[in-house]
Amino acid sequence: MRETFAIIYILLIILLGLFGTISRRSSKSVAKPVSYLQFTFIVPIVGNLILVLSENEFLSTIGSYIYSIGMDLMVMCLFDFSLSYCGISWRNHKKKCMILYSILTIDIIQYFFNPFFGHAFGMEAITVDGTLYYRLVPYAGQFCHRIIVYLAYATSLAFFIVKTIKVPRIYAEKYYVILFALSLGGIWQTYYIISRTPIDSSMIGFTICSFLIFYFSLFYRPFRLLDRMLANIASKLPEAVVFFDASDRCVWINGKARKILNIHSDNFEHVKKRLTSWFNIVDTGEDNWSTKQTIGFGKAAKHYAIEKHLVTDVKNKKIGYFLSIQDNTEDILNHQREIYEATHDMLTGLFTKEHLFNLIRNKVATDKDSSYSIALLDIKDFKMINDIFGNEVGDGVLKRVANWIRENATEEWIFGRLSGDAFGICYPTGSARLDVVEQRLSKFVISNGSIDQHILMHVGIYNVTDPSIDISIMFDRAHLALTTIKNEFNVHIAIYDDNMRDQVLWNQKISTELEAAIKNRQIVPYLQPIVNNNGSIIGAEALVRWLHPDEGFLPPFKFIPVFEKNGMIALVDKYIWRCACEILSSWKDEKSNLFISVNISPKDFYFMDVYAEIMALIEEFKIEPSRLRIEITETVMMTEAESRMAILSKFRKSGFVVEMDDFGSGYSSLNQLKDMPLDVLKIDMKFLSKAADNHRATTILRNVLRLSNDLGLFSLTEGVETEDQYKMLNEIGCQLFQGYFFAKPMSVADFEKLCDKNKGNL
Secondary structure: OHHHHHHHHHHHHHHHHHHHHHHHHOOOOOHHHHHHHHHHHHHHHHHHHHHHHOOOHHHHHHHHHHHHHHHHHHHHHHHHHHHHHOOOOOHHHHHHHHHHHHHHHHHHHHHOOHHHHOOOEEEEEEEEOOEEEEEEEEOHHHHHHHHHHHHHHHHHHHHHHHHHHHOOHHHOHHHHHHHHHHHHHHHHHHHHHHHOOOOOOHHHHHHHHHHHHHHHHHOOOOHHHHHHHHHHHHHHOOOEEEEEEOOOOEEEEOHHHHHHHOOOOOOOOOHHHHHHHHHOOOOOOOOOEEEEEEEOOHHHOEEEEEEEEEEEOOOOOEEEEEEEEEEOHHHHHHHHHHHHHHHEOOOOOOEOHHHHHHHHHHHHHHOOOOOEEEEEEEEOOHHHHHHHHOHHHHHHHHHHHHHHHHHHOOOOOEEEEOOOOEEEEEEEOOOOOHHHHHHHHHOOEEEOOOOEEEOOEEEEEEEOOOOOOOHHHHHHHHHHHHHOOOOOOOOOEEEOOHHHHHHHHHHHHHHHHHHHHHHOOOEEEEEEEEEOOOOOEEEEEEEEEEEEOOOEEEOHHHOHHHHHHHOOHHHHHHHHHHHHHHHHHHOOHHHHHOEEEEEOOOOHHHHOOHHHHHHHHHHHHOOOHHHEEEEEEHHHHHOOHHHHHHHHHHHHHOOOOEEEEEEOOOOOOHHHHHHOOOOEEEEEOHHHHOOOOHHHHHHHHHHHHHHHHHOOOEEEEEOOOOHHHHHHHHHOOOOEEEOOOOOOOEOHHHHHHHHHHOHHHO
16 A cells, blocks of 8 residues: 555656646746646645655654645645636735735744644554554644644635636636535545544545646636637627538528528528529639629619638648628618718819829829829908808809819819819810910809809919829919919919929928927027127027938028018027026036027017016026026017017016117117117127228217117127127227127037136136
8 A cells, every 4th residue: 555655646746747847838827826836736745755655753754744834835825826716816805815824834834843842743653554654643733734724725715616606607617626626625635634544645636636727727628618609609790601511511500691591490401502593602612712792783782792711620621611691781882972972072062172182193193194284273252252141152152163163174174172162173284275264264253143243263273293292282382373363353373383392392391390390309509609808708699500300400591581481480489498598507617607698589479478488487497587688689679669668678677688689780770779678789790891981880880889888788799700800899899799700609519618618718
């Protein structure tokens, strides 16, 4: 008996080790707890193996320790596995789990004190069939151990009992098999304890339980569940499904197929024949194929999509196939209706803008031997027509214009409605007599029966020279031509001039790229030093530059005029103000005394509260207002002068220094100097360079400097390019200087290097 059980235990240990290793390699979430459980089952079996083989009391005692501690480890890992397998969150029961783990840990520790106190167990020698064994004699510690192990074991059983009750019966199989095995192992272990036999045969039961856990956790597939689910899914599919075996005999059809094929019994012998006659299906022998068929004509037509799918076993041998038959009639009709609605304007029946663009794009791309023209037709003051005569009349005008286009078009023309009162046309160049069209447009009248109303329309035309450009750009060019005559009443047609192209494209390009350029910091501040009479750098003016990824370094004249015109200069200015504040807040030590002048455009006052924006930046970056100088031009005061003066006064009261830029280069007047709240007067050296009489210009300049000094204004001359100019300006009383003689505008890093180089002069 001893040798038999020893061999059995060794085999069980090997198998448990193998299953534990396989579990470790699995990617399933439950694999790790399964692996730990397999390995911990080995520990009590090793303890029992020593007890079975040993006739020595000391070795038997060691075996008892291994066995008892192994039981603690086993129920601990069984508890962890039960949580994972039953889908119970450890975090939701963290305290309870920690209590159980702590009790089991204490139980393990108490065995280490048994050699000193003898409180857990002792050993006694017995003879069975003439063979000497040592068996464990339990004391108080061992009884406590058994209670703890049974409680932990019962907790795991409780998880499986609750799960078996709660889940649907078809899912319960994977739980009650393990529950049954665990219960059997527990009963077997109880019998061993009560019978006090020297060999714990319940280890075989626990091992069988571990094998079941290994299989059901990692490899079990609920085939009954899958079969029932697949049957239910096939029955509820929206398409008809017909299953055939390997011999081409129909074995099952779902309800949808019964309805289509008009089959009311479970006799499927004639299914294939009916399929062949109804759908004219000819099986070519291919494993998988699909086809679309239309049965009937006109409004009674039915549209079907039919597919064949081969079914094979694990060895890739054919076991059957199935046909799916989808009635697509409603979808196709809806699709056709959606296509029409998506491609046609509901009011006029003309093509929509998107569809028109696609048709033109395909026409121009495929017919490269022909030349085409794009025309944009616009109704003048259409909103006024709606407001005066009502929407019904307005809709009538649109329909009449659409019909007029149809009447004048040839088969080669493509036309549609672009927007409320705009229509687009693509026609072969030369197919339209523009003089005739001009005459007809001048006489275009609509009538409601009693009143005739002349409708003024303008047409912009772009002759396509580059078919590769986007259609929307072609219409943009036609629109640009139209805008040149939008206020004309006697001229109705204008043709796009290619000379407009480059500037228009450039303006559009940089305008659309501006926001991204700001976001990606392609727009950068350049600083031009401002020096005093001694040549020391006391500050800088922030000038904008664009480091364009495609165009390279862009000077301001390439983009500032465009943004000044379209109002986007406000975005640029606002960004440069922020950059200036960032730079000022980063300057420490000697640089903390430097200032930066920022420009404010007249357009800024229309798009934002300039004072509030700049004050918010001052507060955000925690800098002194005097270090951020406000630089305006005389054009700021051209409109709303009182309001602008009030804003500039608020700046000065808040501690800002206000500068007037380009004094003397435009139409600056002494009246402005009298009224404007200023601190610094910036004089442009172009004042001298443009003068025919240099002596007179110098005299005026000297007196302007003297006047600014008498008014309590600092004077700053910009555009200083030579040492002679610098000396002359110094002599006649100028206080601050800026220009290429000192330094050109440079990056912030270069400016800081220049300041570091001239530390003594800051």
